Amino acid sequence: MTSSPTRKAAVRAATVAALRPGYRADLADGTDRFFEPRRTDCPWCGSARLRVRLRTRDLLQHKPGAFVLDECRDCAHVFQNPRLTGRGLEFYYRDFYDGLGEQRLGSVFGTRAAVYRGRARSVAPFAAAPSSWLDVGTGHGHFCETARELFPGTSFDGLDLSEGVELAEQNGRLDRGFRGSFPELAPKLAGQYEVLSMFHYLEHSTDPARELAAAREALRPGGLLLIEVPDPHCRYARLLGRWWLPWLQPQHLNLMPAANLRRRLGELGFEVLLEQHGEPHDPVDLLAACWLLLDAVAPREDAPWLPGAPPGRARRALRGALFLAAAPVLVAAALLDRLLAPFAARTGLSNAYRLIARAAEGNPNP
Numbered sequence: 001m002t003s004s005p006t007r008k009a010a011v012r013a014a015t016v017a018a019l020r021p022g023y024r025a026d027l028a029d030g031t032d033r034f035f036e037p038r039r040t041d042c043p044w045c046g047s048a049r050l051r052v053r054l055r056t057r058d059l060l061q062h063k064p065g066a067f068v069l070d071e072c073r074d075c076a077h078v079f080q081n082p083r084l085t086g087r088g089l090e091f092y093y094r095d096f097y098d099g100l101g102e103q104r105l106g107s108v109f110g111t112r113a114a115v116y117r118g119r120a121r122s123v124a125p126f127a128a129a130p131s132s133w134l135d136v137g138t139g140h141g142h143f144c145e146t147a148r149e150l151f152p153g154t155s156f157d158g159l160d161l162s163e164g165v166e167l168a169e170q171n172g173r174l175d176r177g178f179r180g181s182f183p184e185l186a187p188k189l190a191g192q193y194e195v196l197s198m199f200h201y202l203e204h205s206t207d208p209a210r211e212l213a214a215a216r217e218a219l220r221p222g223g224l225l226l227i228e229v230p231d232p233h234c235r236y237a238r239l240l241g242r243w244w245l246p247w248l249q250p251q252h253l254n255l256m257p258a259a260n261l262r263r264r265l266g267e268l269g270f271e272v273l274l275e276q277h278g279e280p281h282d283p284v285d286l287l288a289a290c291w292l293l294l295d296a297v298a299p300r301e302d303a304p305w306l307p308g309a310p311p312g313r314a315r316r317a318l319r320g321a322l323f324l325a326a327a328p329v330l331v332a333a334a335l336l337d338r339l340l341a342p343f344a345a346r347t348g349l350s351n352a353y354r355l356i357a358r359a360a361e362g363n364p365n366p
C-alpha cells in the first residue's frame with residue numbers, strides 16, 4: 001500500500017493539528033514537573049562521587065526540556081540525573097515509537113532484517129534449537145519475525161509497554177505478546193524460557209538491576225540471556241559529544257559499561273559465555289551526528305509540541321534546500337561509517353556490546 005507524498009504530508013499536518021491542544025496543555029506549566037529530584041549517589045553502586053558527563057536536549061523530536069547525564073567516578077555507570085518521572089517518560093515517549101512517529105520508524109525498523117539475523121545467530125552456538133524465546137522490549141516484534149527463519153521450531157513471545165506488542169501478536173509476528181512492565185509480569189512467566197533477549201532495552205529502564213533479576217526469574221535453569229546495549233565507553237561518545245546518537249536523550253536512563261553488567265550477572269547466578277563488541281556495532285555514528293547537527297540548525301518541521309505557528313512554505317523550502325546541499329556530506333559520513341565498521345572493536349569505536357550468559361542450574365533465589 002503506497003500513498004503519494006502530498007497525501008502523506010496532508011495526513012501528517014492534520015495529525016499535528018489534532019495533537020497540538022493536548023501538548024499545549026501538558027506544557028502550560030513547563031517541564032519541571034516531569035523530573036524527579038536530582039540524586040546525589042550512583043544508582044548502580046551507591047557512590048557519591050559523581051561528575052557531569054553530558055548536558056543536552058531532545059535532539060530527535062525537539063520537545064522542550066534540558067537533560068543531564070552524570071557519570072559515577074567509581075564504577076563509570078552513566079545515568080540521567082535528574083531522571084524523568086513516569087509522567088515525564090510518558091510525555092517524551094509519546095508519538096516517538098507509536099502515533100505520529102510510527103509511520104517513519106516502522107520503515108526504519110522494518111528494513112533491519114540483517115541486524116536481526118546477526119543477533120539471532122549469536123545464540124546458535126549455545127542453543128541450536130531453543131523451544132521458547134522471550135524478547136523483552138520487542139516493540140513491534142520485528143526481531144522475532146526474522147529470528148523465526150533461523151529457529152523455525154521455536155515459539156517466540158514478546159513483551160513491551162506499548163500497544164505494538166498487541167499488534168505484533170495479532171499479525172502473527174509473536175506467538176504471545178505481553179503488554180506491561182517486565183519486573184511486574186516476570187512472576188507469571190517464571191521458569192518458562194530457554195532464551196531471553198533484551199536488545200537495546202536495559203538502557204531505557206528505570207531500574208536495570210530489577211530487570212536482570214526478572215530475566216533470571218523468567219528463564220529456565222540453564223537458560224540463556226542475550227543482552228545488547230550501547231557502550232558508554234565508545235570512543236565516538238567522547239569524539240562526537242552530544243551528537244552521538246546512542247545518548248538518545250531523554251530516553252536512555254542508564255548506560256552501563258560492560259564490566260559492570262558482567263559483575264551484576266555473576267552476582268545473579270549467571271555465567272557469562274560471550275562478550276562481543278564488533279558484531280553489535282551499528283555503523284551509523286558519523287551519519288547520525290551529521291544529520292542531528294544539520295537538523296538542529298535547519299528550520300524545524302512542524303510538531304504539535306512546538307510553540308508558535310506551523311512553518312510556512314519559505315521555512316519548509318529552506319529546510320529542504322539545506323538537507324539537499326548537505327547531501328554529499330551525509331553520503332560521505334555514511335561511507336566512512338561503513339569503511340570503519342570492520343575495525344570498530346579494535347579501535348574502540350564500537351557503539352554497542354553484546355553479552356550472552358547462562359543461568360545457573362537450580363532455582364533462582366531472588
Ligand SMILES: [Zn+2]
Pocket residue numbers: 042043044045046047072073074075076077
Ligand atoms: Zn557507581
